[in-house]
Amino acid sequence: MRWFRSSDRRPDAQSTDPLLERYQQLGFRANDDEEVDAARAEEADRIAAELLDRDDQDRNMWFDRGMFAKWRRDWPASQDYSARSLELTPESQREEEPAAWNLGIAATARRDWATARRAWTAYGLRVGGEGDEPIEDDRGPGAVRLNPPVRYVGQRDLELDGRVWEPEVVWGLRLDPARIRIASVPLPESGHRFGDVVLHDGEPQGTRRHDGTDHPVFEEIELWERSPIPTSSVGVRAADEDVTELRHALELAELEVEDWTTEMGVLCRACSEGVVDDQDHRPHLPADGGRRLGIAGDPDVARQVVAAWVRHAAGREAGEVVVELE
Known part of the structure; x- marks a missing residue:
C-alpha cells in the first residue's frame, strides 16, 4: 500500500x-x-x-x-x-x-x-453487519503499539488523562480493519487497560511472530473506547508451579493476569520495529524467584485469591495487591 x-x-x-x-x-x-x-x-x-x-x-x-x-x-x-x-x-x-x-x-x-x-x-474488505450497525467482527489476534512515536509532520503525541505515556506493544482482538480490543494486561506506564479499544493506523511498523505466524504491528492513533476494568499488580515469590497455580486461581475468579517479569521484554526502537518472535528478548527470572504480576479486574477479588494462595502452602510469599490504574 x-x-x-x-x-x-x-x-x-x-x-x-x-x-x-x-x-x-x-x-x-x-x-x-x-x-x-x-x-x-x-x-x-x-x-x-x-x-x-x-x-x-x-x-x-x-x-x-x-x-x-x-x-x-x-x-x-x-x-x-x-x-x-x-x-x-x-x-x-x-x-x-x-x-x-x-x-x-x-x-x-x-x-x-x-x-x-x-x-x-x-x-476490498468484507465486514459484518449492514447499514448503521456497529462493526463488531472477529478478525483474529493482532498487535498494536500503544503511544507510538511521532513519525510524520502534524502528528502529536497521544495524551491520556492529560499526560503522555510510555509506548508498549500489546496483543488484542481485531474488531475491524482499524480497531483492536486489548487482550493483554498492559503495564500501567502505558496508561492503557485490559479491554480498551484502540483506533489504529493501517501502516505496519514491525512484526510480531506468534506460534509461527507473523502479525503486523499497527500503531495507535487514539483511544477509541476506555475499558472500565482497573489494573492492579502484586509481587510474589514462589516456585514456578506455585505461580502457575496462582495464575490459574486468578483466571478461575474471572481475572486476567500477566507475568510482567518474565513475559515482558524491553526492546530498542530498531528491534521493536523489526521482526520479533514471541520467545525473543524475554527476560530471565530473577535469582530470588520474585515476579510482578499484572491483574485486570476487581482488586478486592484479587486480594482474596492471593491471600488464599499464600495460606494454601508453605514457601509462598506475596506483597500487597496495589491498584495501578483505577
Missing part, C-alpha cells in the same frame, strides 16, 4: 510549478524539532488547499489533505477529504486504494458505521 500520493509526483521539467515544487520540498517525515515540523505541516496543508483551488479534481491532493487531517486527528476533515479523493477515483481502481482506508479510519473514529462499511467494501 502507498501512503503518499501527490508528494511522489514530480513537476514537468518544461513547466515547473514553484508552488508544487515547494510542496514536494517540504517532506512529510517528522524531525526532532516540533515547532519546525508543525510549521511544515501547516504550510503543506495550505499549499494543498491552494492547489485544489486551481484544480478541484486532483484526487491525489485531496488524499494528502485527508492524510494531514488524520495525522492531527481532525476526523470530520479527514473523512470529507478522503471521501472526495475516493469519489474521484475510478471504480475499477478503488480496490486497495489508500483513500478508502483513510476514509474507513475517519468514519470509524466518528462511529459513522455506514460510511466506514462502504469504505472497507470499496477497499
